[in-house]
Amino acid sequence: MIQASKSSEIEKIENGSILTPKGYQAGGIHSGLRYRKKDFGLLMSETPASVAAVYTQSHFQAPPLKVTQDSIAGRGKIQSVVINSAVANACTGEEGLANAYKMREMIAERFNLPADYVAVASTGVIGEQLPMEKISYGCNSVELSKNGDKDFQQSILTTDTCQKHACYQVQIDGETVTIAGAAKGSGMIHPNMATMLGFITTDANIDSEDLQHALGQSIDKSFNQITVDGETSTNDMVLTLANGQAGHSPLNEKHSDWEAFQSALQLVCEDLAKQIAKDGEGATKLIEVNVTGARTSEEARIIAKKVVGSNLVKTAVYGLDANWGRIVGAIGHSEAKVDANACDIYLEDQLVFSKGTACPFSEKQASEDLDNEEVRIAIHLGEGEGSGMAWGCDLTYDYVKINASYRS
């Protein structure tokens, strides 16, 4: 049980998935885009759902994102999301855009939906055109069911080593509301936006505008605070569907359970974001950086992300080397206000740097702490009340291996 900010309690549902909220089905199949693994997925709400989305900030936004934006602009509702892995359909020009629209139309036709009720997503290699025969096979063959969650989760992966899902429940007007998500993301993971794909379903009753507001708040403290390699992709988005089947009164900021809903959505996003960071390419551990005492929370988040994104910090953690000088290096060149003489740095529970000077600490204990699956670095800046967190992973031989031969 996790205590939400107000009185409501939020419960984590360990085995929950995007199909735990009422009124959703999904499926995933092998369409031939990848050698053997599932590569084509479909998510469907029984009824048109409110929708909120956040997209990559890359100047090279891929065609599927443009189609999805076009769909959402249509009626402000979405009922279905179709996605393929292996080929990102990015940097593919007019032909790529036409192909993304065809993907949308094939699903709309088969399920008898207005075209603009269908969102489209792709992930994979940049610069190749979608092989439309295989896409067409996928659109015509993928089957929906109430237990297609694992197939769907599998079909959206690329270099990921595991499926990523999260599910939380919260009480709204005494009704149980479920919020759940599935995500992919392993490399090209860096903020603005999160360089990954995230699909969140909920049976909450909320209109698209309020849902967008809640999603934006959550993203800033979750998907935008993870980094694997400082790279932003062309394709990535987080899409949230809310079909209202939980049957409570409409949620908005004035609703007494708004904060509980916001907190639960935040938890789903943070849970998925941490799973992505932990599964970073070649990673052996999750690194969590917690910055407090910043002038503002935005500055705290900037510094946290800078530290967790530092190649030198990442390799030191991999080497179980308590080389906190690298943390100093990373903090040192951030844009935020930092006074070395006010700053404290902790590796797990040990204070290693305080007010401009090294502190004596147990190297043995530090090495043991770094040998855990999750490593915590805490930084107190002594400048104000701002706080923020960020998540990443260590930098390993396998990161180099995976990325020196991604296409071969």
Next chain:
Amino acid sequence: MIQASKSSEIEKIENGSILTPKGYQAGGIHSGLRYRKKDFGLLMSETPASVAAVYTQSHFQAPPLKVTQDSIAGRGKIQSVVINSAVANACTGEEGLANAYKMREMIAERFNLPADYVAVASTGVIGEQLPMEKISYGCNSVELSKNGDKDFQQSILTTDTCQKHACYQVQIDGETVTIAGAAKGSGMIHPNMATMLGFITTDANIDSEDLQHALGQSIDKSFNQITVDGETSTNDMVLTLANGQAGHSPLNEKHSDWEAFQSALQLVCEDLAKQIAKDGEGATKLIEVNVTGARTSEEARIIAKKVVGSNLVKTAVYGLDANWGRIVGAIGHSEAKVDANACDIYLEDQLVFSKGTACPFSEKQASEDLDNEEVRIAIHLGEGEGSGMAWGCDLTYDYVKINASYRS
């Protein structure tokens, strides 16, 4: 022969060093800070020299930099630079500052100089106090000579695999003026400032203010445009001494040979910067990124640095994989103005991406091109007249190896 912007010719002196300009001596010894390698160096001008310096922008500027700034503020002249490797004397508080001052005083006393004629530099591990017995031994034992250049060049290195030096000559008022430099830098290499140490000597006759102006111009297009790992160190600076012994009329912006001097200084900086990038930790090759057609030259430099600093680009180059999608990824998340539909990307001579779409190209040729010691990526943005370059290196298993165990 390299043609300078005006009529003067600039000549590269292949075997030249910081002791090629008139009136300088240097030396380097093993003082015991490192296990066996030279770790203590001294550079001396026969006469007080004009001085210009640029320092790391880190919030955690180390004590030696503060002492150097204090020295320069004294009389605006410098005669000597003392430097140790192995211990950076960073994050060492009041004790560290006192030690850096002691280092300065020992040299001043031994060579009978005013204390503020001595600059101090350190490089190495952050957070340890200088072992002052060894430093004292170094200050009292290092010997100066006209052929101590290689010893000096060696003594300033840490994880560098080779010495870095450059020397150029230019005619000013018909007199030969020499500008030369020695540098160190291998990891923690990223702009603002260059996260390395650079020592430039010249016999040009120029006052400190004009020298500072010329250095600033050169740094922006050289040391600030290299990156190995996106990290900025606490200790790094470029220090330039000009002792006037070439005997021409004083140089300033109104002098007819000013541009020739500026160009030659720029070449020294660029030459050293490229050597540092090429010797990046674990690197097997130099990557050069040339951006043209940007709105401004500043934006061009931002994008060039973003691409050359991308872990995914760096690993692809290491893997001889012409995965230009990663270049798109890196350009895509820069702050500069980019329109995918106006952008062209070249890998060496092959156009791989043009105006929003992939281009057919020879993968075989691309792999061969990537297998060279120097790899060139060119990006034309089609936005304006701004241009800029940046240099970096590939990301390899050895980078991880070196940095996972730096202190052990």
